[in-house]
Amino acid sequence: MTFQFELINWYRANKRDLPWRHTTDAYTIWLSEIILQQTRVEQGLPYFISFLSNFPTVNDFANATEAKVLKLWQGLGYYSRGRNMHATAQIVMNNYNGVFPTLHDDLIKLKGVGEYTAAAISSFSSGEARAVVDGNVFRVLARFYGIDTPINSPEGKRQFFKLANELLYKEDSALYNQAIMEFGAIQCKPKSPDCGSCPLRINCFAYNNNAVNQLPVKLAKAEKRHRYFNYFICIDDDKILVKERQTRDIWQHLYDFPCIETEMNCTVMDGDFHTAIKNQFGDNAEITFISYKKHLLTHQIIHVQFFGLKNYIFNFSKQKELNWVLLNTLDELPQPNVIRNFIDENFLAQKRPN
DNA sequence: AATTCGGGGAG
DNA sequence: CTCCCAGAATT
Structure with missing residues (x-):
């Protein structure tokens, strides 16, 4: 003993x-x-x-x-x-x-x-x-x-x-x-x-046996997957469009924004991404790039771009998880850190406590 | 048996 | 950057 x-x-x-x-x-x-x-x-x-x-x-x-x-x-x-x-x-x-x-x-x-x-x-x-x-x-x-x-x-x-x-x-x-x-x-x-x-x-x-740095042994982990999330900030007066994330992916039941996921980092002029935006938001939609953030998870590297959106249309019937919420209640929703940080930097005039 | 679920701190 | 943290569920 x-x-x-x-x-x-x-x-x-x-x-x-x-x-x-x-x-x-x-x-x-x-x-x-x-x-x-x-x-x-x-x-x-x-x-x-x-x-x-x-x-x-x-x-x-x-x-x-x-x-x-x-x-x-x-x-x-x-x-x-x-x-x-x-x-x-x-x-x-x-x-x-x-x-x-x-x-x-x-x-x-x-x-x-x-x-x-x-x-x-x-x-x-x-x-x-x-x-x-x-x-x-x-x-x-x-x-x-x-x-x-x-x-x-x-x-x-x-x-x-x-x-x-x-x-x-x-x-x-x-x-x-x-x-x-x-x-x-x-x-x-x-x-x-x-x-x-x-x-x-x-x-x-x-x-x-001078093996402190060799133990314990751990099997190599899988390579991290790169993903590209393109978020669209849709604001109508005092409301903003949010999306509750669904099952079988990260951040289940937390809230982010309408998103188009792509295979690589895109600009709004890139062909497939441009087409996807037009399909989703209509031919007259005006897109402006806001910011980029690299978000690191254990098994994924998320490349996040935020875009502003004006003069868009949207078909809600196919997107039940989408919802308009008041901007001043946005803070009450559970959000992944990358979204919360974006909101902090762009919507909140004053710092929240803590 | 391997993969996938976050985010932060230490080095 | 890499590694790891009072691991569990899913595929």
Whole structure:
């Protein structure tokens, strides 16, 4: 048990004071765990405060509108997390009588709750003996035990999951799970960890074999896809035309503007793009280029152009997701960051708070 | 088994 | 720029 006790001792001395560590309430822990999926603590913390304040109980969450949830989630990314939380809150109200589950086998059935999150909530809320395996745990185990199986391969996931559960300190799974994750986040960092001050270095494979920078091993990712979004700003007096994004693409159920997607960056004079504009907005439409922005996502590079539009016509019957909204209520809609930033720069005279 | 869901911070 | 973050769902 040396490894486990060293981790726990390190944790007692070095842990950060984080709000979700002061509770065993499953709902509160669930909020924090979903928000922190693929998200740094510093980035997620203000969202955790905001969600807990807006939705003190799972009942409050379940009774909110999805638009309200997505508005609070705006800017955090991976918006399916917000939509899945909303669905899960309603499932907890309907199927669990409003009492948030604390057992792994119940949690794993909830939307947006996978192996990591079910282990985290169950161990933190009820002390169930389930090992968490997140990015931190992969890294700590790969380095300390010298495991070079790619962590993003199915074989790697099985191997690390098995080892993590063998190592789990079952007498206090919550303490041990917190300890190994915090150790990975603060001490055994991805880049340039301070091995000289590490209490585990004596028995660490990577440290003793000069392999800290080679572990963990990760399979190469697919090439990023380039996409070209051409947005059209249609303003009629005090109203602007917005579009709710639909399923099977990024930013589902968030709002942007009427858009023509092209295969490359186009000017209004380019043949196919010109034709598409005329087909969409009529022969008399006057187009003016406003701005270009390159927006980086994990798997896509979005080249965004904004165009102003005048003297246009539009066939609404084929575009049910399009809607006129008042310019002064535009800010209330959940929007992807690239759209929100455009609105900030072009429509809002005064800066909004925060 | 591979891909696709964001956005931000560190280096 | 690249990599990674308290991963999960979909194909």
